[in-house]
Amino acid sequence: MLRIARRGIVVAACLALVAASSACSDEAPSSSGGGTAASVPGVTDTEIVLGTHMPLTGPAAAGYSKISPATKAYFEYVNANGGVHGRKIKYLVEDDGYNPANTQTLVRKLVLEDKVFAILNGLGTPTHTGVLDFLKTQEVPDLFVASGSRSWNQPEKYPTTFGFQPDYTVEGKIIADFVKKTYPGQVVCHMGQDDDFGRDSLAGVEQVLGADGVKEKQKYVTSNTNITPQIQAFKAAGCQVVISATIPAFTALSLGTAAKLGGFKPQWVPSSVGADYTTLSGLLGEGKVLLEGLVAPGYLPVSTDASNPWVQLYQKVNKEYNGDAPFDNNIMFGMTVGYLTVQALLKAGKDLTREGLISAVESGGFKNAAVGPYRYSASDHSGIGGMQMGRVTGGVQAAFGPVVQTDDGAGPVQEYTEAPATPTSNGIPAV
Incomplete structure (x- = not known):
């Protein structure tokens, strides 16, 4: 997607x-x-x-x-x-x-x-x-x-x-496999939309990391844009990597809310569903610098x-x-x-x-x-x-790895x- x-x-x-x-x-x-x-x-x-x-x-x-x-x-x-x-x-x-x-x-x-x-x-x-x-x-x-x-x-x-x-389960497994190999020993958490999107994603992540491998699990609904409690929970849990099953508006909202809390800068790994750089940078405006280092999977060539x-x-x-x-x-x-x-x-x-x-x-x-x-x-x-997998570097989203x-x-x-x-x-x- x-x-x-x-x-x-x-x-x-x-x-x-x-x-x-x-x-x-x-x-x-x-x-x-x-x-x-x-x-x-x-x-x-x-x-x-x-x-x-x-x-x-x-x-x-x-x-x-x-x-x-x-x-x-x-x-x-x-x-x-x-x-x-x-x-x-x-x-x-x-x-x-x-x-x-x-x-x-x-x-x-x-x-x-x-x-x-x-x-x-x-x-x-x-x-x-x-x-x-x-x-x-x-x-x-x-x-x-x-x-x-x-x-x-x-x-x-x-x-x-x-x-x-x-x-989303296939994608969750692929993301979790990457996280397991790239960020060994780090505290992993999950943010998911409160429907099959979030549930299937978490199921795939837990197949690879195990239920105990995801320390904090939070949900959101698209009708409520206040996700400060969820992001505060991630910060309190010491999350170092946050895998998210989020649509673009809530990917942007998650990054922006974390930045406003201060002192909380996990590695964000969103689903391909909410990871298009052009869309996110448009939502974030001057805050698009928050996208630097964002990692996400894709199933099509990157548009750039x-x-x-x-x-x-x-x-x-x-x-x-x-x-x-x-x-x-x-x-x-x-x-x-x-x-x-x-x-x-x-x-x-x-x-x-x-x-x-x-x-x-x-x-x-x-x-x-x-x-x-x-x-x-x-x-x-x-x-x-x-x-x-793909990564944002210098304001450019590019694929890497096999x-x-x-x-x-x-x-x-x-x-x-x-x-x-x-x-x-x-x-x-x-x-």
């Missing part, structure tokens, strides 16, 4: 989620997933309609609001070059504000009213969890969820849902690596189709999702059906900008299984040695 500002900026970036509720029933599927193009929802002879829910506003908007425009820009690039088997991709983006109640309403609209072919890259653990059963009932492909929750990897329970980024062919491709697309938006890891994320989606649609064939798309993803074998392997199969819907891979079970963290893939000459996947 996939980073306090001056005090006022952070508070603005962390606006509380609006409390709401939505009672929903599960209608029968609007149509069979099979059939001719004319009878497949969201598919015509000239068009494929996809939809998503994204936090374009609200507490998770910082950074993440750039993802869907980047995906859409890549689709427009593909459309301008002939589309997918002659069809152009139309991408409908709904703003849920990172509010689960909004997500349910908007996803139902996309499926029942807009008749999308698939839901793509819906963002957020608390938000997307609430639509899993509905999408299953409707037999809608639920592709490449923008969250590392292990909930997406339940092919028997949710056969149409697939993850994208490394799940101008020598990387994927960065070069995405910068070109970004300039031509995304208004030349400030280029960062969120744009890398969005365009990689777009590239992977086109790969899957091409693999599904010209006679496009929902079942055919699911089978195409399960067949696996995808290679693109991801530094580690995709794990897709009929029995594994989890997504990318490898990561590489790419490593693991699973969300008892498997070891080990080096991934396969050579990285490169994009095709025209930047569009081959069939």
